[in-house]
Amino acid sequence: MTEIQEQEYRARLQNLSSLENYRMRLSLRDNEETGRGGSPARVPETLIKAAKALAKSGSLTSADLAWKLDKTPAQARALLDRLQKSGLATSEYHCEGRARIYHFNKTGL
Numbered sequence: 001m002t003e004i005q006e007q008e009y010r011a012r013l014q015n016l017s018s019l020e021n022y023r024m025r026l027s028l029r030d031n032e033e034t035g036r037g038g039s040p041a042r043v044p045e046t047l048i049k050a051a052k053a054l055a056k057s058g059s060l061t062s063a064d065l066a067w068k069l070d071k072t073p074a075q076a077r078a079l080l081d082r083l084q085k086s087g088l089a090t091s092e093y094h095c096e097g098r099a100r101i102y103h104f105n106k107t108g109l
Contacts, residue, residue, distance in 0.1 A: 003102075008106070009055055012051075012087075012088055013051060014050065016043065016047075016051065016083075016086045016088055017043045019086050020043045020044070020047065020086070021043070036071070046069060046071070046075075046079060047079055047083070049069055050065060050076070050079040050080065050082070050083060051083055051088055053065060053068050053069065054080070054083060054088070054089055054104045055101060055104045057092065057104075058103065058104055059101055059102065059103045059104070060101070060102050061099045061100065061101055061102070062074075062076040062077035062080055062099075062100065062102075063076070064076075065079065065080060065102075073080060077083070077100075080102045083102070084102065087105060088101060088104070088105055089102045089104060089105055090102070090103050090105050091103070
């Protein structure tokens with residue numbers, strides 16, 4: 001990666017971290033009596049790994065990501081959907097291959 005890409009990537013991960021922290025804080029606040037929820041200061045490690053894998057390859061299917069991270073395709077799809085919600089990924093359905101392909105969003109957040 002060039003220096004600009006690294007800075008852009010770092011900024012996007014920081015934005016993703018902020019969004020995820022906010023979501024986790026809300027979840028923790030909603031579930032205070034049950035004790036569920038995680039630390040509000042941490043983004044799940046698998047989400048960071050998924051973002052790095054997508055940025056490195058440029059495009060992935062959930063099966064590709066599942067193989068790279070040793071997860072089930074459903075877990076990989078959930079991670080990719082979270083990246084898409086945060087603006088770090090876009091997706092399109094490929095009719096011939098009957099698969100959804102996720103692309104790293106360079107214009108991101």
